[in-house]
Amino acid sequence: MEDRPLADVFEPATRERWRSAVEAALKGADFEKRLVSKTADGLRIEPLYAPASPVVQPVRAPGPWRLAQRIDHPDAEKAAAQALTDLEGGADALVLVHRDAPAARGYGLDPASVDALDAALKGVMLPLIALRLDAGAAGFETAALLKELVEQRGDDPSTLDLDLGLDPLGTRAATGRLEQDWETRLSETVTAFAGYRGRVALADARPYHEAGASEVQELAAVLATAVAYLRTLEAGGHDLERARDALAVLLVADADEFLTIAKFRAIRRLWARVEQACGLAPKPLRVLAETAWRMMTRRDPFVNILRTAMASASAGLGGADSVTALPYTQALGLPDAFARRVVRNSQIVLIEESNLAKVSDPAAGAGGFEALTAELTEKAWAAFQEIEREGGIAKSLESGAFAGRIAAVAETRARAVATRKEPLTGASEFPFLAEKPVAVLDVAARQAVRGEGALPSQRLAESYEALRDASDATLARTGKRPTVFLANLGPVAIHNARSTFAANAFAAGGIEAIGNDGFSDANALAEAFTASGAPLACLCSSDAVYQTEAVPAAEALKAAGAGTIYLAGKPAEAEALRQAGVHGFLFAGCDLLALLREAAERAQG
Known part of the structure; x- marks a missing residue:
């Protein structure tokens, strides 16, 4: 009996042999139309990639990503109960959502005093968790209240992991209103929080993603915003090292795992280019993630569990430091305890049982991910340079130039949704007319107010x-x-x-x-x-x-x-x-x- 490896019995697998087999299976159908897809930016997604040599990739610090839960109940006492339930259930980070935040979806807290903020965080031991503020136009005031609360509680600032989430330019994109004197206030806040761990400013991609931006546009917007904050802080008297340490970015994770992983890898490469241009030694960028609002559906909402689980996994695999996943009923109202538990446990399974955070960069050396990461990086850098030529993100938003480019992509995507080229399970595909209503909390939502020049916020399924x-x-x-x-x-x-x-x-x-x-x-x-x-x-x-x-x-x-x-x-x-x-x-x-x-x-x- 012949004794040799099974692989030696067969002819070597080559791309030519594979292509020949594919052509036979296609029976004359067009290879490009059937097997090659393109992203919203026109990047090709091939059906097969050769292994790639791993590129030196900035990565997340060793260990799992943080599991962050939104705290958005308008009642401070109930919000505190939400927070404690989530922390006891496995979360290790909280996002305190102010009702004035564009991402509040009509809910959120209104801590008008330090006592009100203390009530919303009653029982929460700040040194043991990471806390991010999502306050929109009320960001500076809420940050000041948080500092007062820390001092009142006697916590050591150096032990706290805080993200103040100050993003006046992102708030301008989402609401149409840019706060006057934001540059001075941002610089003063960085000074006020000297000695604290965490970040002060946040370059938030959500307003652009919700308006329909492509992956390249989202990356370019975040990069341009972060650079604008760097310049502002340097002009305010902070050295670039301190300014760099005050920044974080937030990217949106959706159910397209291929693009999401590549996008999160690309932002770290892009930031490394900025650091190099500034003469700074590379340092890990804090990259936060939130699952996409635009992919959520009100119909057959249980599919959202799959969407957010895939998005969370993709963000974590792509190197996010913290992931906030929207509960599956988020588009229907204020999620109840069950919906919050489901979205929390989904991430626990990904981290603790599936061990997805054990490898720092699992996409390294994978031909498809390496190719797409490189292409996204190059195109996003070019799109960032275009924004810079227009005078920066603030002027590009003011002129409508960037909004116009986003609108063009959104229109193309809307056509894809209308024709089901981009199918929406439960909405445009496999709808179930006899579905039963799902439970949400009996809390009335406030109407969001958007001014002239605000980017739209749209979910893909709204028309259906x-x-x-x-x-x-x-x-x-x-x-x-x-x-x-x-x-x-x-x-x-x-x-x-x-x-x-x-x-x-x-x-x-x-x-x-x-x-x-x-x-x-x-x-x-x-x-x-x-x-x-x-x-x-x-x-x-x-x-x-x-x-x-x-x-x-x-x-x-x-x-x-x-x-x-x-x-x-x-x-x-x-x-x-x-x-x-x-x-x-x-x-x-x-x-x-x-x-x-x-x-x-x-x-x-």
Whole structure:
């Protein structure tokens, strides 16, 4: 019996052999269209990468990332209870959310005095945790209260791990208002907090990400903001070493693990370039993460658990020092204890059971991650330089130049969402009309106020959710949702693929499908449509059946009173179908959002 390694029995694996096998499997289909994807910045995502030589990569300090929980209940006593529950349950960092923060989502605290702040942190031992303030326009006042609280409690400032989160430029981006004399106040705050651990200023990516920014734009905005703060502090009399130590950045983590990991790796490389340009010896940048608001959905919110878990893992693997994950009901209201426990335990599993933080840079040497990190770094540096040529982030925001570039990317992404090129599980894909409501706390949300020039804050699913909300309102008012009759032609084996596709597509707009086993007779089809009482009809079958039966079926439906008829598919010859009464075509890649809006309007009569 021959004794040699199994791998020696086979021919060596080469890219050429792999490509040959792929071409055979594609059967003439376009390799680029099927297997190569592109990011919002036009970066290519290849289906296969060769191993890469690890690049020297700045990394997080050894050990796991911090698990941070938002404290955002408006009642100070209940907020304190939230904090203690989270800390006892495994969190080791808190984010104190002020109601004036753009990311408060209508909730948050309003500590108007040191006693109020003390009440919100009652029982919390500050030297044992990391604390970040998320206060928006109230940042300077809240930071002053925190300093007073530390002094009142007698804590040693050098033992505290604080992030004051002061980001006047980010607040300007989110609200349209730039605080006067912010440069002086920022410099004075750095002086006031000398001797404290942690960071004073924060370059926050959330306003840009929520407006639709790409990964490159998000990195460029954060870098430009951090550099603006460096310049401000240097002008205020602080040396660059102290100014550098006063800064942190916050990036947004979403469910695209490939891009998120690369983005978090890229920010550390970009900052190293800034340090080099400033003549500073490299030092670890504090990189904070929060999971993306724009990816959250109000429909089928349990999918958000998967989204935030993937985003948290990606941020941690990418080198984040601290990760704050939004509870899965965040888009529906103020999360209750269960939602907070789920999001907390998800990170505990990632850190303690999955051991994702054991390796400092697990993406090192992986061809795909190394290639994408390098490309993001180069493109983000170029985008940062463009902002600098415009006079810096503040002037670029004021002129609308940067906002315009973000809007262009957001518009492209909106088209991708509308056509389901970027699918949203539970919203645009696999919607469930019979879903049960989930619990949130009975606390009214405040209306956010955004001034002129503010960047928009949008979740990707909002347009589909608006259609579902209108459907729910119709159900509550009449006891019945808008309906569409699936005019299935032929046996189940023939029409099932398209009838299932159509039912799910219409459900994304809150339109309930009335199914059947199919018809071979146009008159029987028309009678069933009339009996259904549906205002809409959708022909569903194979292309072969459509060639002979779609026209007479459409004519029969029209004669039976169907005012709006759709056809599931994209026939090459559509004119005859239109003349027979087909109003529109439902197919993969169509503008589903536009079709659903029209269908909902027609269903209402």
